[in-house]
Amino acid sequence: MQLAPPSFALLTNHLTSRNKNTHALITCVLLSPRRVPVLILHLLCTLIGSLCVTGSIIGSRSLEHFTTMHRLPHLANRSFIAGALAQSSRCSKTRGPVEWRGLQRYSTAEATVVTRETAVKMREKTLTMETLSPQVKAVEYAVRGPIVMKAGDIERGLLQGQKHPFTEVIKANIGDAHAMGQKPITFLRQVVALCSFPELLESPSFPEDAKLRASRILQGCGGQSMGSYSASQGVECIRQDIAAYIEQRDKGVPSDWDNIYLTTGASDGIVSILKMLVSGQGLSRSGVMIPIPQYPLYSAAIAELDAVQINYYLDEDHCWALDTNELHRAYLAAKEHCNPRVICIINPGNPTGQVQSKKCIEEVLHFAFEENLFVMADEVYQDNVYSPDCEFHSFKKVLYEMGPEYFNTVELASFHSTSKGYSGECGFRGGYMEVVNLDPEVKAQLVKLLSVRLCPPVSGQAAMDVVVNPPLPHEPSYALFHEEKSAVLGALAEKAQMTERILDAVPGIQCNPVQGAMYAYPRILIPPQAVDEAKSLGMPPDMLYCLRLLEETGICIVPGSGFGQREGTYHFRMTILPSMEKLKVLLEKLRDFHIKFLKKYASLEELER
Numbered sequence: 057m058q059l060a061p062p063s064f065a066l067l068t069n070h071l072t073s074r075n076k077n078t079h080a081l082i083t084c085v086l087l088s089p090r091r092v093p094v095l096i097l098h099l100l101c102t103l104i105g106s107l108c109v110t111g112s113i114i115g116s117r118s119l120e121h122f123t124t125m126h127r128l129p130h131l132a133n134r135s136f137i138a139g140a141l142a143q144s145s146r147c148s149k150t151r152g153p154v155e156w157r158g159l160q161r162y163s164t165a166e167a168t169v170v171t172r173e174t175a176v177k178m179r180e181k182t183l184t185m186e187t188l189s190p191q192v193k194a195v196e197y198a199v200r201g202p203i204v205m206k207a208g209d210i211e212r213g214l215l216q217g218q219k220h221p222f223t224e225v226i227k228a229n230i231g232d233a234h235a236m237g238q239k240p241i242t243f244l245r246q247v248v249a250l251c252s253f254p255e256l257l258e259s260p261s262f263p264e265d266a267k268l269r270a271s272r273i274l275q276g277c278g279g280q281s282m283g284s285y286s287a288s289q290g291v292e293c294i295r296q297d298i299a300a301y302i303e304q305r306d307k308g309v310p311s312d313w314d315n316i317y318l319t320t321g322a323s324d325g326i327v328s329i330l331k332m333l334v335s336g337q338g339l340s341r342s343g344v345m346i347p348i349p350q351y352p353l354y355s356a357a358i359a360e361l362d363a364v365q366i367n368y369y370l371d372e373d374h375c376w377a378l379d380t381n382e383l384h385r386a387y388l389a390a391k392e393h394c395n396p397r398v399i400c401i402i403n404p405g406n407p408t409g410q411v412q413s414k415k416c417i418e419e420v421l422h423f424a425f426e427e428n429l430f431v432m433a434d435e436v437y438q439d440n441v442y443s444p445d446c447e448f449h450s451f452k453k454v455l456y457e458m459g460p461e462y463f464n465t466v467e468l469a470s471f472h473s474t475s476k477g478y479s480g481e482c483g484f485r486g487g488y489m490e491v492v493n494l495d496p497e498v499k500a501q502l503v504k505l506l507s508v509r510l511c512p513p514v515s516g517q518a519a520m521d522v523v524v525n526p527p528l529p530h531e532p533s534y535a536l537f538h539e540e541k542s543a544v545l546g547a548l549a550e551k552a553q554m555t556e557r558i559l560d561a562v563p564g565i566q567c568n569p570v571q572g573a574m575y576a577y578p579r580i581l582i583p584p585q586a587v588d589e590a591k592s593l594g595m596p597p598d599m600l601y602c603l604r605l606l607e608e609t610g611i612c613i614v615p616g617s618g619f620g621q622r623e624g625t626y627h628f629r630m631t632i633l634p635s636m637e638k639l640k641v642l643l644e645k646l647r648d649f650h651i652k653f654l655k656k657y658a659s660l661e662e663l664e665r
């Protein structure tokens with residue numbers, strides 16, 4: 057039965073009415089001798105209406121039941137409510153029954169909404185903060201934490217004309233080079249462009265060496281298209297190129313391409329290996345040794361996998377060196393309550409920017425050999441070494457040089473990425489891992505695990521191929537490639553030095569040399585009054601420091617508490633990625649802020665005494 061909107065309006069009003077007089081009035085209107093169906097309807101109304109009026113559960117609940125039973129909310133919502141609201145607003149200046157009717161119709165609309173809300177509320181949410189996985193709740197990732205969110209809010213506010221004591225937010229919170237203005241390496245983009253759009257292989261605008269690389273990658277793709285899934289381990293010829301790169305990097309130490317796995321950035325490889333290693337309950341629960349300060353992917357993955365985090369502290373007084381006494385201390389303490397199974401090392405370091413010496417790496421490998429630990433070597437910054445007296449040594453090469461007893465036994469996974477180095481291609485999510493001495497059956501399990509996510513992005517794999525297989529000196533793209541690569545790494549080296557120099561000269565800031573990677577991690581003095589203030593606000597003192605810095609200067613950096621630090625010490629991490637000009641402004645503003653901060657909390661004079 058199709059109800060004309062006005063009749064239906066009256067019906068629904070009638071149903072919700074609790075007023076007997078009103079009820080009578082509606083009844084009169086409905087009693088039209090020309091409309092028999094309306095009469096029937098009226099009788100129905102009267103019956104239900106009377107129930108509503110006399111019953112204790114009346115009004116919207118009865119309506120709700122009635123309308124739900126007869127699928128009326130749907131009808132009402134679609135056709136009637138809109139018309140009724142329009143009519144209601146048209147009549148809004150008139151007094152009397154019409155106005156009343158309009159109002160009642162509005163109530164009906166509300167009732168319909170209530171109906172829906174109540175229907176939704178009746179089914180409780182399955183996923184709430186109470187039922188959410190506790191492992192997920194435990195995950196924290198400071199690099200994109202509250203300070204960064206606040207920076208985003210401020211940036212949006214600035215765009216909308218809000219006033220701040222600065223005109224721009226300078227972000228130095230994340231190692232995302234392109235976001236900070238770094239230009240892509242032409243050759244890498246050419247190869248990826250050719251792979252994505254092979255018609256360009258005919259174009260004279262692309263150099264022959266880029267076309268050769270792209271054609272070879274496409275040959276390795278299903279249907280010769282980058283749009284197909286690759287094998288779970290990655291495109292074969294790319295794995296071969298990676299193995300060749302490693303052999304060359306490690307001065308002839310053999311690398312088997314069967315041990316190479318392409319990954320979705322290094323993060324994916326790191327989490328996959330951790331997944332393989334985590335098991336047990338109570339005393340047998342896997343313990344994962346990580347440096348403190350650390351890159352928070354590690355603590356986050358450990359929390360998510362419900363493993364035990366074992367902190368070993370890097371030696372800040374010795375340029376963040378890795379001390380084996382500290383490794384033993386951490387290991388022995390952890391053995392009391394878990395089963396330490398893996399040691400993670402980040403070299404060059406994030407957030408600490410140190411480059412570990414060969415001797416130090418030997419000691420770590422010896423320790424891992426003795427204690428039967430799996431070694432995870434995060435070497436994503438292997439191309440980012442700036443100090444002339446430092447050199448990158450891969451864990452694999454050092455292991456080889458320690459002799460067959462070590463090289464044939466210590467299980468090692470090392471990680472690399474397109475995100476860092478001179479390419480800075482974070483968005484491609486390219487990466488690889490090389491595993492050595494993995495039990496063959498475990499290796500099969502690793503392939504199984506990786507195959508569940510099908511494959512890493514093939515575009516990222518292509519980008520990874522260029523990182524490990526750049527133009528050679530005799531090839532047409534070499535000159536430009538070399539110029540671009542040197543410009544990026546040269547600028548980073550200059551910025552690393554400038555950052556250390558300016559920060560280390562500020563009273564109350566101590567900054568170790570930025571030997572590699574992309575970050576400075578200076579120690580900052582936070583006066584006791586500021587510590588108390590932070591406590592009263594329920595935040596770590598270095599969070600308060602970074603928050604005030606952001607609010608006063610627009611500089612966005614990350615508090616040390618997000619990376620870990622020795623109790624009672626405070627730090628922040630900043631990247632050296634902004635352009636030279638911006639970085640200078642940032643460092644000067646930071647210096648001025650820090651002095652003001654110390655003065656505010658009456659600690660500057662103490663320092664100068």
Ligand SMILES: Cc1ncc(COP(=O)(O)O)c(C=O)c1O
Pocket residue numbers: 231320321322323324351353402406434436472473474475482486487
């Ligand atoms: C030490 C370290 N490892 C791993 C990663 C993850 O890099 P990717 O982008 O390759 O996942 C980062 C990123 O900043 C990092 O600093």
